[in-house]
Amino acid sequence: MNTITMRPPVAAPKGDRSFWLQSIAADVVTPPLKGSADCDVAIVGGGYTGLWTALRIKEQAPETRVSVLEADFCGSGASGRNGGQVHSWFAEIDMLRALVGEDDALMLCRATADAIEELNGLQASGAIDMDLRLDGWLWTASSTAQEGAWAAARDLSRTLAEDRLHPLQRADILRRTGSDVSYVGIIEERAGTVQPAKLALGLRRLALERGIIIHEQSPVLEIVPGSTPQLRTACGVLSAGKVVLAANAWLSAIAELHPYLYVVSSQVIATAPARDVLEQIGWTDGASICDAQQHVLYYQRTPEGTVVFGRGTGGIAYADRIDARFNRSGDGGADNIREMHRVYPELKHVPVLYDWSGPIDCTAQHLPVFGHLKDHANIFYAMGFNGTGIAQTPVAGRIMASLVLGRDDAWSRCGLVGIEKRTRLPPEPLRYLGARVVRHAIRRKNDLEIINRKPGPVTRFLAGLAP
Numbered sequence: 001m002n003t004i005t006m007r008p009p010v011a012a013p014k015g016d017r018s019f020w021l022q023s024i025a026a027d028v029v030t031p032p033l034k035g036s037a038d039c040d041v042a043i044v045g046g047g048y049t050g051l052w053t054a055l056r057i058k059e060q061a062p063e064t065r066v067s068v069l070e071a072d073f074c075g076s077g078a079s080g081r082n083g084g085q086v087h088s089w090f091a092e093i094d095m096l097r098a099l100v101g102e103d104d105a106l107m108l109c110r111a112t113a114d115a116i117e118e119l120n121g122l123q124a125s126g127a128i129d130m131d132l133r134l135d136g137w138l139w140t141a142s143s144t145a146q147e148g149a150w151a152a153a154r155d156l157s158r159t160l161a162e163d164r165l166h167p168l169q170r171a172d173i174l175r176r177t178g179s180d181v182s183y184v185g186i187i188e189e190r191a192g193t194v195q196p197a198k199l200a201l202g203l204r205r206l207a208l209e210r211g212i213i214i215h216e217q218s219p220v221l222e223i224v225p226g227s228t229p230q231l232r233t234a235c236g237v238l239s240a241g242k243v244v245l246a247a248n249a250w251l252s253a254i255a256e257l258h259p260y261l262y263v264v265s266s267q268v269i270a271t272a273p274a275r276d277v278l279e280q281i282g283w284t285d286g287a288s289i290c291d292a293q294q295h296v297l298y299y300q301r302t303p304e305g306t307v308v309f310g311r312g313t314g315g316i317a318y319a320d321r322i323d324a325r326f327n328r329s330g331d332g333g334a335d336n337i338r339e340m341h342r343v344y345p346e347l348k349h350v351p352v353l354y355d356w357s358g359p360i361d362c363t364a365q366h367l368p369v370f371g372h373l374k375d376h377a378n379i380f381y382a383m384g385f386n387g388t389g390i391a392q393t394p395v396a397g398r399i400m401a402s403l404v405l406g407r408d409d410a411w412s413r414c415g416l417v418g419i420e421k422r423t424r425l426p427p428e429p430l431r432y433l434g435a436r437v438v439r440h441a442i443r444r445k446n447d448l449e450i451i452n453r454k455p456g457p458v459t460r461f462l463a464g465l466a467p
Contacts, residue, residue: 004379006044007253008219011072012327012356018081019270019308019354020197026080028073029204033215033236039067041404042231042240044220046070047079048389049382050246051203052397053404054212060401066212067238069231071219071247075200078248078389081358083268083298083310085288086119086390087137087191088112090164092367094152099365100415106160107410108395113164115394116190119199128202131195131303133286139165140173140185141292142343145449149292150186164188178283181343182291193288193300194390225376242404245381249359252320254381256373259424261383262431262467263359265315265326268308269333269340270354271347275305281346293446294463296387297339307347309340312360312387314439318432326359342450360387364423364467368392370399371418380404425467438465 014022041057043050046068054066068074089096089112096105122128141147154165168176170183208214215233223243224230231238245251249263278284278301291297295312302308313335317323333355341348363369363384373379380403382396389396402412425431441462445455455463 002225004223004225004254006220006222006247007250007322008221009071009077009250010322010324010327011076016328016356017076018197018268018356019306020084020195021076021080022354024197024201026073026075026197026201028216030208030214030216033069033218033233033238036237036239037067038239039065039213040241041066041244042229042238042242043068043244043246044231045246045248046074046204046214046216047077047246047248048200048203048393049248049385049396049400050244051200051207052393053244053246053382053400054207055203055210056397056401057404058210058212061405067240068207068212068214069218069220069233069238070214070216073216074204074214075197078358078360079200080197081268081356082196082387082389083288083308084193084196084300084390085137085290085298086116086132086194087188087288088116088164088391090157090162090188091139091150091153092388094156095366097156099367099421102160104415106162108414108416109162111395111398112391113190115391118394119194119391122202127206128199130199130202132192133303134190134192135286136176137188137191138168138173138176138185138287138289139292140168140182140289142182143449143452145452146292147184154186164190175282176285176287177289178278178281179343182289191288193286195302196390199390223379225379227378229376229379241378243379244400244404245379245383246400248383248385249320249322249361251361251381251383257381257383258320259427260363260369260419260422261320262362262425262435263316263320263322264312264362265329265357266310266312266360266387267329267333267336267355267357268310269336269352271307271350272353273305274307274347274350277346277350278305278307281344291343293450294442294466295446299340299343307340307344307350309336311336311339314442316432316435316439319428322359326357328355329357362386362467364425366467368396368416369419369422370396370403370416372403423467434465438462442466
């Protein structure tokens with residue numbers, strides 16, 4: 001029986017944490033695991049996926065004893081350092097249909113739209129104060145090469161009588177964003193922005209209130225499989241009937257999963273509050289915006305007037321060994337600052353106070369995958385959210401709860417379950433070397449296209465090799 005060795009995350013020092021986490025002084029509130037303990041379901045990872053899975057299990061089977069082991073503190077990973085954008089899977093419905101078929105694609109898209117309403121209900125009831133603003137999600141083009149990036153998703157949604165993605169022209173975008181750099185796009189109206197760290201910590205509080213045990217600062221070092229798997233931390237051992245692996249990019253350390261998962265970095269900056277400037281240019285609401293570059297650009301403004309500007313960097317590490325460079329890049333967010341000033345030249349004199357990074361767990365299909373390890377039917381995994389998780393992880397929690405509880409239903413049977421039909425990625429060193437070449441080509445392609453210049457055939461070919 002082979003022990004599964006985990007790769008503990010490298011916790012970010014307080015000064016390297018995201019603006020979201022620092023602004024609310026997010027930190028540890030529960031004790032680490034010490035000594036021996038047991039439970040029915042052990043969940044590795046205290047982010048959105050792990051917490052939603054714990055909550056869904058408790059909703060369906062309240063008697064289940066659920067424990068969460070978190071390496072740092074809940075929300076310290078991707079859940080507390082993302083761009084805070086909330087939108088449904090209708091933007092990816094064409095990719096979903098290609099992978100899971102039309103019926104499942106429509107079910108999953110509708111489920112994420114329902115999840116947005118669930119988040120709204122949690123805020124309206126006072127259960128979680130997450131600064132949710134449903135002012136829309138914009139997917140825009142700021143160069144001719146980006147035009148129509150959304151066409152397949154929009155057209156399929158209309159065909160399926162789900163007309164949720166509506167066209168925008170320059171005047172609409174200017175009115176909603178205060179910038180005329182993007183001049184065409186679409187909007188999902190029932191979408192918007194959230195303070196992601198507030199959401200993560202709110203889910204932690206809900207989980208504790210509902211009897212879920214959480215041990216923070218308890219990185220799992222190894223898992224001993226068996227009829228009752230044992231999860232070993234530095235100071236304790238947790239025995240469980242079933243295990244859920246919800247550790248985001250760090251699941252790349254598991255040999256069985258690594259061929260299907262690759263890890264890239266995303267970088268985010270946040271400015272000093274600039275409410276007066278934003279009001280002058282007319283950027284007043286809580287819409288989230290994406291620019292359709294291949295390395296996607298995403299941004300929002302907070303209620304206080306802080307501008308949060310993020311960009312996928314494509315940064316990688318050999319064998320997906322995530323280290324401190326994935327917490328903070330060291331260049332002060334230079335690429336993001338350049339792009340922010342392109343989109344909002346009015347912000348050139350507004351200081352950038354925060355810059356941070358984070359690893360993103362990606363699959364070749366750009367959609368998550370759920371299942372159990374091949375030889376261990378009681379060890380489940382959820383991975384591959386590709387940077388899109390706020391409205392998607394509540395749905396992931398339903399899928400994982402059905403799998404863990406042995407339910408035969410639409411969630412456990414959906415096409416996102418099962419890794420066999422997913423694309424395997426090249427082994428090392430081809431993976432690392434190839435990714436570096438492709439990343440360079442994508443960056444060159446982005447930089448040329450943003451000024452409406454056409455990249456050469458070699459650059460286009462290499463950029464097109466990206467999963």
